Amino acid sequence: MIQFLSTRGLGPMACSLSQLTRNIRVHSIQCIKLSKSLHREPLEHGIRRAFATVTTSSVGAETGRANANRDPMFRWKIDLVGDKIYAEDKLSSNKVSIPGRWLRDICSCSSCRNRDTAQRQINVFHPTFADACKISKIQSIDSPSGRAFQVTFKDGHQSLILAIRLEQRHAHEQALHRAGQTDMTFWDSDISKQPPVVNYQAVRDGPGMAELMRKIQEFGFCFVSEMPVDPSKTESFLQSVGPIRNTHYGGFYDFTSDLSMKDTAYTSEALEPHTDTTYFTEPAGLQALHLLSHTSGSNVGGRTWEDGLGGESILVDGFAAAQKLLSQDENAYQLLSTVGVYGHASGNQGISIQPSRGFPTISHHPETGLIEQVRWNNADRAGVIASWNILDAWYDAAAKFDGLLHDQKNQYEFQLKPGTLLRM
Ligand SMILES: [Zn+2]
Structure with a gap:
């Protein structure tokens, strides 16, 4: 478990949603998962073969032979x-x-x-x-x-x-081996039929922890079911996975949509698909969301939700979107893999954060050539490090990627519920 965290070089970060008030109509959280690896030949070796997945067992067998x-x-x-x-x-x-x-x-x-x-x-x-x-x-x-x-x-x-x-x-x-490579599954909206889930008790008592880590690695996210609806239990559960990373929001925190921190995540506005903390040199590798209470009501935006309001969420597989972009437009993929993009966090008094350099939207492991990370946050994007002669092409490429992220066929819609933790 610790091996998994250390190979990613990132610590988990946690928060919980609580006390959504009656006047709040909807809270949407949309995320693209981070840090899911898949096999990719280095660019110079031909990007057509980039997304053939490598299984641990086949690597082991090959090594043995x-x-x-x-x-x-x-x-x-x-x-x-x-x-x-x-x-x-x-x-x-x-x-x-x-x-x-x-x-x-x-x-x-x-x-x-x-x-x-x-x-x-x-x-x-x-x-x-x-x-x-x-x-x-x-x-x-x-x-x-x-x-x-x-x-x-x-x-x-x-x-x-x-x-x-x-x-x-x-x-x-x-x-x-060092990268902790495991089998990957790319998914689209069909994941709603059988989303990855592990039971809280199984993780807390030991044997479920490995399954939780494996599923996060395989799918980029995993639900934890039958969680106690208690922030202190959520926090101790997350600490059992690994140390909680502190940020300017805190490490573990309850929040409601009151804009107490000046970030649109603290509103009831729907957010576009995004990855979080693109303004950090090392974005948070794992995050957790636990919705602690809903408001009452059953119909938002023409859709009927099972339990009250709040926690309506969408997940998109950023690696699957990258794979689709590669199959549709190699040049667009190349541009998003090479052009650095800055992010910023500036809304709060005394806080101004930017990464140490502009990072590409899609980045790859320098030794294995595996895709390693997707960074995408339209709201927080700052400078794009592209010369004038390729800037328009970068916008074209980014628009294609954005289109894939917004395509409902690629989106998994669900509602967070008290007692179910989302780990991604
Ligand atoms: Zn010696």
């Missing part, structure tokens, strides 16, 4: 020349030099690493450590963890380096 076929001790011919190690890849005849500093740097023995925290306790950059990084002997051995090199350094230190480390150092599979 590769390891069986390419036992690194047979694949790599290791030579010690002077105090330098050379490894020749017999498959490609590539010969590479393996830095002694790297070998010493990754030593996992108890004097090089703290056994409790796995933190490094040596500094290979320090001049006094120069000899400690030169190699006097290397031999291959079978260790309980697999084939390995026993490396002896000039200071007498011995390191056991698993041979697989040579292959994993810069491998695509390793990057996927």
Whole structure:
């Protein structure tokens, strides 16, 4: 669970809706989910193949086959020349030099690493450590963890380096593993037939937590059912998922549509599809909404809602919209993936927030090429970092994306209810 949060590099943020008063007719919240990953080849490798999903199991199977076929001790011919190690890849005849500093740097023995925290306790950059990084002997051995090199350094230190480390150092599979890649499901309005949900009790007691994390990763959101209608229970539940990130709104907060904070989220106005906190360099990765009370009434905007007013909401799958944009117009996708856009938060006394740079609407993981994030907030958008000669084309591309987000076929409409938490 913590692994999931740390790989996203983001903490959760929480709020709850409460005390919607009778004079408020409707409260709409529309969000595009953030941070759902799917497979995408880097742009230069052809964006047609961008959205073939990668499953964890297939990656694992591929890695297993590769390891069986390419036992690194047979694949790599290791030579010690002077105090330098050379490894020749017999498959490609590539010969590479393996830095002694790297070998010493990754030593996992108890004097090089703290056994409790796995933190490094040596500094290979320090001049006094120069000899400690030169190699006097290397031999291959079978260790309980697999084939390995026993490396002896000039200071007498011995390191056991698993041979697989040579292959994993810069491998695509390793990057996927670090990114916490899991199966993804893209959805449209049909998700209303079976939206992802986990039970509060199951999460609180343990086994449901992994399911909650997996469903958020797979769908970009998940409901938690049978929550106590009590803000303190909501807060402690969220803290069990991870530390709550503080913002200028607070970390966890109750609010009603009274414009107590100067943001249209604090009104009963319908909001356009958007992602939140685009004005942060690191937007909130996970958010939670728990509607605590409705107002009475049953018909808003020509639609009949089951229970009173408030909490009428729409979710759009931002990654699915990006996928559709790519299939319709590659150039538009390219523009939204490369042109930086600023956001701002300026409405409140003493608060003026902008990200450290303009971020593209659609961004990708630099190593894996996976789509990593969609940032979209028409209301909070500030400067678009496009030169004059492409600015009009950027507006065309953004209009296409906006059209996909507003297309009812892509929207999941629902009403938040007391006792059901929305996690996204
Ligand atoms: Zn060591």
